[in-house]
Amino acid sequence: MLKEFKEFAMRGNVIDLAVGVILGAAFGKIVSSLVADIITPLIGLLIGGIDVSGLSITFGDAVLKYGVFIQTIMDFVIIAFSIFIFIKLFNKIYNREKKVEEVPPALTKEEELLTEIRDLLKSNKM
Template identity: 75%
Template sequence: MWKEFKEFAMRGNVVDLAVGVIIGGAFGKIVSSLVNDIIMPLIGLLLGGIDFSGLSLKFGDAVVKYGMFIQKVVDFLIIAFSLFLFVKALNKLYHRIKKEEEVKDTEPTLTKEEELLMEIRDLLKQQREVQ
């Protein structure tokens, strides 16, 4: 059982996923700071000095913090858009590399003239070798 777990844990996909989760967590913190410390204060300033994080409604003892919800939605949208741009750039790079490999793999097709010239060249080489 330990051997199977070790094989599973050391597969490339699992390690890649772990690295992605760790980087995603760090990226999420950066974006959260961007939203909380830069974007939301600017939006609040544009809307007349409103601080979204403090917006709430009270229903008896319950407090509904809808301002925090707005902030989290903006946070999510920025993260999703950033990831969209990143994946789009990676796909573009991948397709460019793939296309370059396909071009390298295909041999150029020769025209009839080029084939005849190559045959003549080969015949001349054979004649020189005979002499």
């Protein structure tokens, strides 16, 4: 059983997934910091310093912190938009590099001969 687990854990897909999860968590921290420390204060300046996270309603002993919920939604939208822009730029760069690498393959001897025959046949018909 230990041998089977070792084989399972050392498969390429499992290791790739683990690396992806770790990098995703690290990237999530970066994006969260970007939103909380840079973008949200800038948006606060643009809308007059309004902080919605402190909004709440009290019903007896229960406190409904709807401002925190609104702030979380705003954070989600900002994070989702940031990731969208990042992925869009990444795909643009990746596709540009891919287009540069795509060079039409050289013709084989047979293809060259067939092309010459085709061209000769076209020229004889006219």
